[in-house]
Amino acid sequence: METFQSHYHQWGAVLFFTVIYGLALLFVPFYRKMDRKPATAYMAFVLAFAIEMHGIPMSMYLVSWIIGRNLPEGVLWGHTLFHQIGYTGMYINIILSTIALFVIGNGWYNIYHKYWSLQKGKGKVVKTGVYRYIRHPQYTGFMLLTLGMIIQWATLPMLIMWPFIARMYYRLAKKEERDMLTEFGEEYMMYKRKTKMFLPFIV
Template structure:
């Protein structure tokens, strides 16, 4: 069993988590400048997660210093709500990450083979695979990844950053939809009517 102290100052682990989570970005095509902003925000989120979990729990020290007393484990540091739910958060994170990677992978696969297919010249509206249900699987994937991180190891910076990351991806999704309507016209409008933006059958 890991001890709390052994959790910190493992810079290899910091690097590992950063690289693994950042790798998800590779499966999103960067073809316009605007795409980078949410990606940067996501990367910052990943860094905050990795550093506070395996590097130095900076925000915990800061809050304790301000409050004058140390926070109990599971509140803004350590495994989220560990005294209430134990390691459930960690398992949920693993589930979220696995789902997210599947969705992102499937989305990438379909986009790569249809929208970006070079040999057939022009791309077309992708409606297969995960795109049958949602229009922005990759962004759903990122939301899942970040929610999972919060479930595992919530810290104050992450809780503050999450709404911003989510909002940026929401805005990006809307902008991309406008671009798609310009590119594909009614075909995309009709596709939008049949699908949801992020969560199948919900939103």
């Protein structure tokens, strides 16, 4: 643990990462109260990442106390698989975060000008930018952001929370698609047949 002691008790860094990752939520509208649940879960995940990376390694302390021995670096705390792959996990996180922010930003730009600005006219099915390939780029972005965090700095709370967050966003995406079918009917159905939900050409 001594190698990474400099990571801890840096509460300014905790605040910085919380704000930076939290900014992604500004590019998603919340029309209904239910939409806030996945956002709240996402922020809880970000806090777990930031606190355990730069604040206090609570997962390592808890698991070590339960099993009666210290955990090696990369097992439920710290740079995941650091001794096997070095800083590769950190680089993967940077790559996934860059892709995620592009996808979220591009999705926001296209949907803002084509659907959200209903006061300028009737909204329409957005088929430009990343929406040519996937129907829920913001949610894809959040999953990539959180997955990158896990690859770089896996902790017990993050491993437990990630499947629940993924399920929340999947359910929200399905709900939104039902709303779009009600609003646009056959046009959205045809769009749905030509695109994937989250990953181009895959799913």
